[in-house]
Amino acid sequence: MRPVTEHDIRTSFVNCSRGEAKRVNLPRDLADLPWEDLDFLGWRDPGAPERAYLIAEHDGPLVGIALRVTSGASRGFTSRSMCSLCLTTHTSGGVALMTARRTGENGRQGNSVGHYLCIDLACSLYARGKKQAAGGQVVDESLTPEEKAARTRANLRAFLTKVIA
Numbered sequence: 001m002r003p004v005t006e007h008d009i010r011t012s013f014v015n016c017s018r019g020e021a022k023r024v025n026l027p028r029d030l031a032d033l034p035w036e037d038l039d040f041l042g043w044r045d046p047g048a049p050e051r052a053y054l055i056a057e058h059d060g061p062l063v064g065i066a067l068r069v070t071s072g073a074s075r076g077f078t079s080r081s082m083c084s085l086c087l088t089t090h091t092s093g094g095v096a097l098m099t100a101r102r103t104g105e106n107g108r109q110g111n112s113v114g115h116y117l118c119i120d121l122a123c124s125l126y127a128r129g130k131k132q133a134a135g136g137q138v139v140d141e142s143l144t145p146e147e148k149a150a151r152t153r154a155n156l157r158a159f160l161t162k163v164i165a
């Protein structure tokens with residue numbers, strides 16, 4: 001994705017209030033992120049671990065989604081979970097249920113969309129083989145990193161469409 005600024009991020013949120021968007025703690029060193037390897041920018045709020053954010057280009061414009069993080073660590077150390085975006089398998093705790101309030105009338109009625117996602121939201125790097133899941137299994141796949149990245153983007157697109165629709 002193209003590099004984004006703090007202003008871009010704060011004005012991109014579609015499912016939280018302006019006040020909330022202003023209070024979001026941004027990732028440090030925005031300028032130094034490996035943008036060319038990112039399908040989206042995702043991070044946990046360093047000041048509020050139950051919050052996470054995801055910023056992506058969606059049909060052109062930037063779309064920012066605020067997420068609620070539910071700890072996924074309740075199923076014991078031997079269980080494995082798969083991220084629904086990049087399909088990386090992690091040991092327990094590496095994946096968490098993240099829930100996005102839907103926009104518009106759906107959101108006002110309390111509707112949300114939940115997905116199990118990599119807890120560090122580094123899906124783009126896992127898909128490209130630039131980051132390894134701790135204790136995770138490499139699922140035997142014949143896809144190239146480019147194909148995995150494309151799949152991640154397709155899954156992300158489906159997720160964003162559900163939140164915004």
Ligand SMILES: [Zn+2]
Nearest residue numbers: 083086118123
């Ligand atoms: Zn992932």
